Amino acid sequence: MATTKETVVDLRGGxxxxxxxxxxxxxxxxxxSGEFVALMGANGSGKSTLVRGxxxxxxxxxxxxxxxxxxxxxxxxxxxVGFVPQRTGAASGVPSSVWEVVASGRLTRRRLLxxxxxxxxxxxxxxxxxxxxERETRQGVSQLSGGQQQRVLIARALAGxxxxxxxxxxxxxxxxxxxQALAHALGTLKSRGSTIVLVAHELGALAPLVDRSVVMRDGxxxxxxxxxxxxxxxxxxxxxxHTHHHTEPGRRDHSPHVGSPLDRxxx
Amino acid sequence: xxxxxxxxFMQRALLAALLTGxxxxxxxxxxxxxxxxxxxxxxxxxxxxxxxxxxLTHTSPLWxxxxxxxxGAVLIEVIRExxxxxxxxxxxxxxxxxLAGGVFLTxxxxxxxxxxxxxxxxxxxxxxxxxxxxTLALAAVVVLVCVGLSPQLFAVAxxxxxxxxxxxxxxxxxxxxxxxxxxxxxxxxxxxxxLLVSALMVVPVAAAQQLTRSxxxxxxxxxAVGTLASVGGLLVSAFxxxxxxxxxxxxxxxxxxxxxxxxxxxxxALRARRRMRAPFPELGQERHEMSDEHPHVHGPxxxxxxxxxxxxxxxxxxxxRHAAHGKHYDEH
Numbered sequence: 001m002a003t004t005k006e007t008v009v010d011l012r013g014g015x016x017x018x019x020x021x022x023x024x025x026x027x028x029x030x031x032x033s034g035e036f037v038a039l040m041g042a043n044g045s046g047k048s049t050l051v052r053g054x055x056x057x058x059x060x061x062x063x064x065x066x067x068x069x070x071x072x073x074x075x076x077x078x079x080x081v082g083f084v085p086q087r088t089g090a091a092s093g094v095p096s097s098v099w100e101v102v103a104s105g106r107l108t109r110r111r112l113l114x115x116x117x118x119x120x121x122x123x124x125x126x127x128x129x130x131x132x133x134e135r136e137t138r139q140g141v142s143q144l145s146g147g148q149q150q151r152v153l154i155a156r157a158l159a160g161x162x163x164x165x166x167x168x169x170x171x172x173x174x175x176x177x178x179x180q181a182l183a184h185a186l187g188t189l190k191s192r193g194s195t196i197v198l199v200a201h202e203l204g205a206l207a208p209l210v211d212r213s214v215v216m217r218d219g220x221x222x223x224x225x226x227x228x229x230x231x232x233x234x235x236x237x238x239x240x241x242h243t244h245h246h247t248e249p250g251r252r253d254h255s256p257h258v259g260s261p262l263d264r265x266x267x
Numbered sequence: 268x269x270x271x272x273x274x275x276f277m278q279r280a281l282l283a284a285l286l287t288g289x290x291x292x293x294x295x296x297x298x299x300x301x302x303x304x305x306x307x308x309x310x311x312x313x314x315x316x317x318x319x320x321x322x323l324t325h326t327s328p329l330w331x332x333x334x335x336x337x338x339g340a341v342l343i344e345v346i347r348e349x350x351x352x353x354x355x356x357x358x359x360x361x362x363x364x365x366l367a368g369g370v371f372l373t374x375x376x377x378x379x380x381x382x383x384x385x386x387x388x389x390x391x392x393x394x395x396x397x398x399x400x401x402t403l404a405l406a407a408v409v410v411l412v413c414v415g416l417s418p419q420l421f422a423v424a425x426x427x428x429x430x431x432x433x434x435x436x437x438x439x440x441x442x443x444x445x446x447x448x449x450x451x452x453x454x455x456x457x458x459x460x461x462l463l464v465s466a467l468m469v470v471p472v473a474a475a476q477q478l479t480r481s482x483x484x485x486x487x488x489x490x491a492v493g494t495l496a497s498v499g500g501l502l503v504s505a506f507x508x509x510x511x512x513x514x515x516x517x518x519x520x521x522x523x524x525x526x527x528x529x530x531x532x533x534x535x536a537l538r539a540r541r542r543m544r545a546p547f548p549e550l551g552q553e554r555h556e557m558s559d560e561h562p563h564v565h566g567p568x569x570x571x572x573x574x575x576x577x578x579x580x581x582x583x584x585x586x587x588r589h590a591a592h593g594k595h596y597d598e599h
Contacts, residue, residue, distance in 0.1 A: 055432045078434030085428045092425050094300040094472065097481035104422035108433045113415055140480040153429075160433065 006033040007069065008164050008195045009054060014063035016046075016053045022061065024050050024219045033163075036186075036196045036209050040233045041216035047199045048086060050216065051166050054197070055083050067164070079108035082157030086168040086199075090149040091142035098144070099137050101152050102127055105159035127158035131185045147178025154185055164195045171204050179205035202230050271505055279399045280391045280501055284519070286406035287458040287467065288497030290451045292475075292489035293413035295468030297444050300424040300482070305358070306343060306445075307465035310452045312362040313339030314461050315369030317453075318386045323376035328386065329401060333453040339365060340449035344441055389460035389516030391501060398457060405454045409447050413486075420444060421482055458497060459516040466520040467493060474527040477534030496523035546575040547588070547599070556598040558589055565589060565596070 009031040016024040024046040031037050041047045052058040054065065056072065065072040068080060082105070090101055105127070106120050116124075128137055131151040136144060141152055150170050157165060167186075171179050183205040189196060190209055203210060207229070215223035215233055223238050232238050271277055291307075298306050317335025321328030339361060346357040373383045385393070394402075413420070423430045423440040431437045448468070455464045475488030500519030507513040565571060565582040572583040581588040581599050589596040 057428055057431060076434065078432065081432060083429055083432035085426065085432075087426070090426075092300050093302045093304075094296055094482055094485050095476050095480050096300075096421070096425065100421065100482050101425065104418065104425060104429075105433070107418055107422050107430075107435065110418065112419070138480070143480075156429065166432075 007031070008033050008035075008067070009197065010066040010069075011054065012064050014050070014053060014065065015061045016049050016058050017061045018049065018058075022219070024053065024216075027063070027221055029054075029214065029221065029224075031195060031197060033195055034190075034193050036190055036211045037198065038203060038206075038210040038213050038227065039197060039199045039216065040201060040203075040213055040228070041222075042201060042234065045216040046219040047201075047216045048168055049219075051168055051197065051199050055081065055166055079160055080163045082160055082162035082165045084153050084157045084165070084167040084170055086172070087150075087153060089142070089146060090144075090152045095140045095142065097138055098128065098133055098141055098152050098155075099124065101141055102155045102159050105156035108160040108162075123161055124159050127155040130158055130188050131155045132181050145178070147174040147181070150174055151178065151181060151185065154182065158185075158189070162194070164197070165189065166197050166199075168199045169201070170198070171200055171202065171206060176205065182206065183209065201233075204230075276392055276394070277505065279394045279396060280505075280515070281498065283391055283394055283399055283402045284458055284497040284501045284515075285494060286403055287451075287455045288471075288494035288519075289490050290406040290409040290413075291455045291464070291467040292471040292493035293410055293486065294444065294447045294451045295472045295493075296482075296486045296489050297413070297420055297424050298448060299469060299472045299476075300421075301444075303347075304469045305465065306340075307448055307452060307468040309343055309358050309362050309365075310336050310340050310449050311456075311461040311464040312369075313365035314449075314452055314456065315383075315387070316365045316372065317369075318383065318456075318461070319369040319372035319376065322378050322382060323372050329398065329453060329456070332386070332456060333405075333450065336449035336452050337446050340445035341442055344445040348438070348441065386456055387460050387462050388514065389456070389458050389463070391458050391515050392505075394457055402454050402457070405450050409451050409454065410490075412443070412447060416440075416443075417483070417486065459519050463516055463520050466523065467497065470520065470523040470527055471496065474523065474530045477527070477530040478537070492523065492526045496520075496526060543572050543583070544574055547577075547581060549577040555592075557592075558587065558596040558598050561589070561596050565591065 317332035321331030
């Protein structure tokens, strides 16, 4: 991997445990500035958990993480990071407009109790136009289709004008036209030099953008290199041999469910 | 009857109703957004224990209730954050513990049920001027924080994971909302009573959101509905009291529910209308299909729903979409 440029994400020996059970183990991952990395793997392979570790939503059990060459514990420049969490939609219990959800992404750059500046408004409008939702700006988020809601979440991350994006399964359950709109938005980001870490189990329309694939299997990095096509990811040998063996997917390890009110949840 | 409004106790009651009506729905909006509509109810039950402690120790029931409600609210928030699926069971434990504890302690204090009833169902017309000042100060704090910090509180309630990665202290904001909810419960305690507090936090929001599409208008709309309901309910009960015994607390809540009953069908009709008139997507390359013999002439005044479709208008009736094409209509 060409890491001649600045290394934006640098994880060494990373392990993450959920409810005491190690899920992600021994992961070394370095992402250079401007790279578009696809983090792939089957459901339960630990790819989402790894991204949650990289964004600080889950603590690392062991390992060291540096973001923008700063040890994670001393990293406070969250304005440089944009996160698109895995969501089925952007709706909540009270109606909220597309503009409001996108504007909440601007909070990384706003001070407490200050009104929106002209630059804030411009960034919000720009983020909405990158994902192509100008006509829906004043609409309620819950009235949009699933794919459009996913684009709203991307615009929210964009509004803070970050340098590094983490996207967790943005294409899950999104139809092809919306995937293409997503691909267009991510292509715009890539051309601006943003670093993108994308979690997906299928790339679909995003495939042409990917510079490098990292495949997770059972919590470990099984492959790190040239971009893989969707069907190659699940091959035991990553599609290099054309023997076409079908291997049964094994049982995956999940932490057991706990259900008593005062038990510590696994969230 | 107008003299009634010049009575000092009535003026105090009006002021308290106004502030409660503003503050309770302001916090309620964030609770509804996080799908915690019943949290206010839970805090209300816990606050009963606080009132009873106040009665037992002969200190101020208002302050005792505030302290216990804040503790209860923070506890609810901690349980919600730690546990996952069964958070509601934990809340239920707290609800009933609070209510049972309150009634039990009131018995120990040798107070009659009447004393506790003032707090359970409200007694807005017996407020002292100190009560009003305390209510005023607490309600002002609640409203200022809810409106002033609305960008942050909105982001946290909308998507707490995103907010955490954006560098916001999500736990602090969640605890802040819990504390604000507890404070507004005790603010509304004398107006509508602990058992109906949650109604004033949730019903105005439910009413307002029937007609709104954005969070900001919902927040402001809920505050308007809450104020109208609480001031209106108080006036209705005051004037009706010449004829019959009408309690202000339930009147306020019923009036808020009337608000919901009015906005709900209105909102449903507006949404249906908007859905009907949403433009049809343009697919290009429409197949040219003429409609059968069509004696009716469509136009802006013809009464059929007209939906924009690209550069023209489709008229919708009986499962057809008719677009004018020369002298005939096309099926679109």
